Amino acid sequence: MNRAFLPYVKSLFVAMVAVSSVAYAAEESKAPKADPAKGEAVFTSMACIGCHGPNGNSTIVQNPKLAGQVEQYIVKQLADFKTPQRTNPVMSAIAKTVSDVDAKNVAAYLSAQKPAPGAAKNKDTVELGKKIYRGGIPEKNVPACAGCHGATGNGIPAQFPRLAGQHQEYTIAQLTNFRAGTRNNSVQMTTIAKRMLDDEIQAVADYVAGLK
Structure with a gap:
């Protein structure tokens, strides 16, 4: 390739990346914002409380505390439970009934809750x-x-x-x-x-x- 032509190619590439970034940001801005109130309603109506506790503070040690959890992480895990990447007899079945919108709403609700503290139990380790x-x-x-x-x-x-x-x-x-x-x-x-x-x-x- 002609070296004199390289600056032009580089500038074109930068411009394309910039346009793509602007387009992506525009699409993101169009997406509806998550609604924590609707998320609470879904969390309650689907009996999630039974396993994860009120406000996501599970008292069952086999089930994770979700209160205060990173919002995007919750959304990703609900999506992953629909795939072979992460399987669980209960959660895989439930996740398949949760829409993408509901998943975002539930995640927004849980991330805003105050997590209950835990405690280390083994002083030797x-x-x-x-x-x-x-x-x-x-x-x-x-x-x-x-x-x-x-x-x-x-x-x-x-x-x-x-x-x-x-x-x-x-x-x-x-x-x-x-x-x-x-x-x-x-x-x-x-x-x-x-x-x-x-x-x-x-x-x-x-x-x-x-x-x-």
Whole structure:
């Protein structure tokens, strides 16, 4: 290609990207905003409270607390439950009856709720959990959990979920499922979990439960 022509090509490419970005932003602005009030109605009418508790604060350790969870994460998980990437006899069946609009409304409602605090239970492993969460396991190429989920476990909106205060049992189950490949909707988490032993998973889960 003629080198004199390269600046023109580059400028054209930049212009195309800019136009695409503007078009995408315009489409986003046209999308209806999520309605938390409608989300609450769906959450209540579908008996989600039975498993996830009032306002999303589950008291059943096998079921996750959803109050205060990252909105986009909830939407993604409901979508994933409709696919083989993440299967659960109860949630897969329920998710298939939830429309995209209802999923966004429910997520908006739950993300706005105040999460109930949790607590670490095992004082013998809390330091190990803290070490892994904050610094990872360098010799195994396990990154610090805080790098994605935040120093206080509150997650990063639109990217990574909130972990703070989550039931130990639920977190252990999910990390174990990632490691076994029975949950495969995150390549990153599958890769990380495969490098962790049971005691390391348990320690991290316990430490996370005590974050606020």
